[in-house]
Amino acid sequence: MRAAYASAIKPDDPLAALTVGERPEPVLPTDDWVSVEVRASALNHHDLWSLRGVGLRAEQLPMILGCDAAGIDPDGNEVVVHAVIDDPTDQRGYSLLSERHQGALADRVAVPRGNLVVKPAGFSFAEAACLPTAWLTAWRMLTTRGRVADGESVLVQGAGGGVATAAVALGVAMGKRVYATSRSAAKRERVSELGATAVAPGVRLPERVDVVIETVGEATFDHSMKSAAPGARIVVAGCTSGPTPPVDLRRVFWLQLEILGSTMGSANELQSLLAFLTSSGLRPVIDSAHGFTEAEQAFARLASGEAFGKVVIDHTR
CATH class of the missing domain: 3.90.180.10 (Medium-chain alcohol dehydrogenases, catalytic domain)
Structure with a gap:
């Protein structure tokens, strides 16, 4: 074959x-x-x-x-x-x-x-x-691990890649305020077309967010920390720019942040993702x-x- x-x-x-x-x-x-x-x-x-x-x-x-x-x-x-x-x-x-x-x-x-x-x-x-890898990973990051709730906001680092782009599209379809970064002006334009607010890497956001979707690592993690609201969940599923970013632990405990690892998802979560996509019309x-x-x-x-x-x-x- x-x-x-x-x-x-x-x-x-x-x-x-x-x-x-x-x-x-x-x-x-x-x-x-x-x-x-x-x-x-x-x-x-x-x-x-x-x-x-x-x-x-x-x-x-x-x-x-x-x-x-x-x-x-x-x-x-x-x-x-x-x-x-x-x-x-x-x-x-x-x-x-x-x-x-x-x-x-x-x-x-x-x-x-x-x-x-x-x-x-x-x-x-x-x-x-x-769906089984990138979209399932993004779904788990937002729901099971990120526990994104009504009225909350989301930052997605490095939009363009499979997981990050899925997280942008899913977050918008859930009705969240979604911010997304990319080094590429063309990709920022595509992000805007999906309904998110596109920003260049490292730019200060209009608000601190409740959930951060982090798949980039060293190049963006400091921005993820500084963009996190008190009690925010920073969900990590990749480190394409490197695995060892500096972390200011004072910010972690002062703001009671959660840094959560996430990988893939279960068959039940895949079924839940399919049900959401079917009901929302998102593809x-x-x-x-x-x-x-x-x-x-x-x-x-x-x-x-x-x-x-x-x-x-x-x-x-």
Whole structure:
């Protein structure tokens, strides 16, 4: 079957570690696993980190990449694949597709049957494929971890990336006052079109916010701290600019701030996200869609840093 996979580890040139070619059909580890015919998948920075060797060892290669997929299950149902696999051998208690088990960037992917969520009829396969990682992460950050409430405001750092853009769109759809930063004037314009107030990085906001969505790290964390209202929740799910920002602990205890880690989400949270999107009419922001034969161009688009929203691969072409 066709697949996009890591054939090497290249910390300084991840795209050189990517191969698009033939791989064996999925192996079902136990009877409760099934093979899903993938109709669409979406890329994440997790895929680029895997090509760099972060969370992936050379002895695991070749490893099919990809966490996000939507497709058809063995019974003919249209489904979204939840990418979190229970894994007692991992210190987190789980692993993601493409970490221990082969990933979703292939014609077919093996997953536990319990990881399949019914795709709502109003979603295309491409839209549904955007949800299991970035959109689910943003949903959990805002709701379960951030506990965003009526009348509260939100700051999203680094809008343009998959999680940050999802958080902007979700926050606006929830009726929150949303501020979002980006170094790119073009991306700030796109943020404004989504209904948020766009600001340049480090700019003082009109108000201190109740929830901060932080995926950038060192470059923005000081601004996140200074923008936080008393009792605010700063929810962290990434550190693309570096993992060790300076933190003024006096501000943490004076303002009784909460700094909360968040990663992915549960299958129940994915179902809640789908229900919210269905009722609100909101759909994922797609930067670009590529045929499977264009997978290398899709990875290059993601690696460029110019994408706004999700980069999708259409497995039907």
